[in-house]
Amino acid sequence: MERSSNQGVLFALAVLLLVAVGVVTIGERWWWLPPLASVHGAWIDTLFNITLVVTGIVFVLVHVLLAYFVWRYRARSAEQRAYFYLENKPLELTYTLIPAVVLTGLIAAGTRAWFQIQGPAPAEALRVRVVGEQFAWRFQYPGPDGKLGRFDPRFISDENPFGIDPEDPAGRDDFVVTEMHLPLNQPVEVLITAKDVLHSFFIPAMRVKQDAVPGMTTRFWFVPTVAGTYDIPCAELCGQGHYIMRGVLVVESAQEFERWQQEQTPVGELLSSMSQ
Ligand SMILES: [Cu+2]
Numbered sequence: 001m002e003r004s005s006n007q008g009v010l011f012a013l014a015v016l017l018l019v020a021v022g023v024v025t026i027g028e029r030w031w032w033l034p035p036l037a038s039v040h041g042a043w044i045d046t047l048f049n050i051t052l053v054v055t056g057i058v059f060v061l062v063h064v065l066l067a068y069f070v071w072r073y074r075a076r077s078a079e080q081r082a083y084f085y086l087e088n089k090p091l092e093l094t095y096t097l098i099p100a101v102v103l104t105g106l107i108a109a110g111t112r113a114w115f116q117i118q119g120p121a122p123a124e125a126l127r128v129r130v131v132g133e134q135f136a137w138r139f140q141y142p143g144p145d146g147k148l149g150r151f152d153p154r155f156i157s158d159e160n161p162f163g164i165d166p167e168d169p170a171g172r173d174d175f176v177v178t179e180m181h182l183p184l185n186q187p188v189e190v191l192i193t194a195k196d197v198l199h200s201f202f203i204p205a206m207r208v209k210q211d212a213v214p215g216m217t218t219r220f221w222f223v224p225t226v227a228g229t230y231d232i233p234c235a236e237l238c239g240q241g242h243y244i245m246r247g248v249l250v251v252e253s254a255q256e257f258e259r260w261q262q263e264q265t266p267v268g269e270l271l272s273s274m275s276q
Pocket of ligand 1: 132133234236238242245
């Protein structure tokens with residue numbers, strides 16, 4: 001009896017020591033989310049924080065109570081039997097209804113944010129197509145006509161590495177790049193697909209992530225709010241080179257974005273020079 005309670009104290013001290021080491025060594029990286037850089041991301045972070053606080057309170061409360069009950073009702077003699085009841089309606093109702101209400105609230109808030117991000121983009125939104133391939137991202141921009149040309153992996157050949165339909169007039173002025181650029185504070189709708197296998201288009205700083213599926217177009221829209229350079233990792237284990245599949249997003253002023261667009265060569269020009 002005396003021995004086992006000493007073991008318990010030692011175990012508790014070891015746990016406390018581990019927590020203290022963790023807190024001291026984690027330093028400036030104590031918060032694991034990267035800096036936020038989009039309008040939609042603020043909703044995601046709010047949801048994340050609410051969920052963390054609610055589940056954190058429940059977690060601490062349940063474990064403190066659990067520890068207290070284990071200690072308070074421990075076996076003090078061999079004859080002692082644990083006290084229990086087979087049925088307790090008010091208690092059962094309470095511990096069913098409270099979590100049900102809290103979880104419904106969390107799910108409702110999450111669903112609302114989901115439909116805002118997945119809902120229709122504003123009419124003035126820039127549309128960019130993202131194509132995932134082993135092991136890079138390619139970005140198709142609509143060019144001066146503002147319309148994306150049709151894309152289908154079946155159009156991909158030595159003469160047409162982009163897979164843009166050569167018969168579609170909307171595609172002639174499009175351009176394809178390996179670095180994504182976006183103008184600051186302007187909504188962008190991203191149309192996502194893949195050439196070969198499943199990938200996942202993920203911009204942590206914007207708090208957006210969506211599967212890239214061959215033969216299918218997935219989408220979301222967002223508004224970048226902070227100029228800078230951001231990572232676009234692939235978040236789906238897509239093959240041996242998955243770890244190097246990391247694109248770059250540059251968010252810049254509208255003027256800089258305009259200048260960058262003008263420097264790009266339209267697909268129509270590239271295709272005709274390649275077929276010569
Ligand atoms: Cu990938």
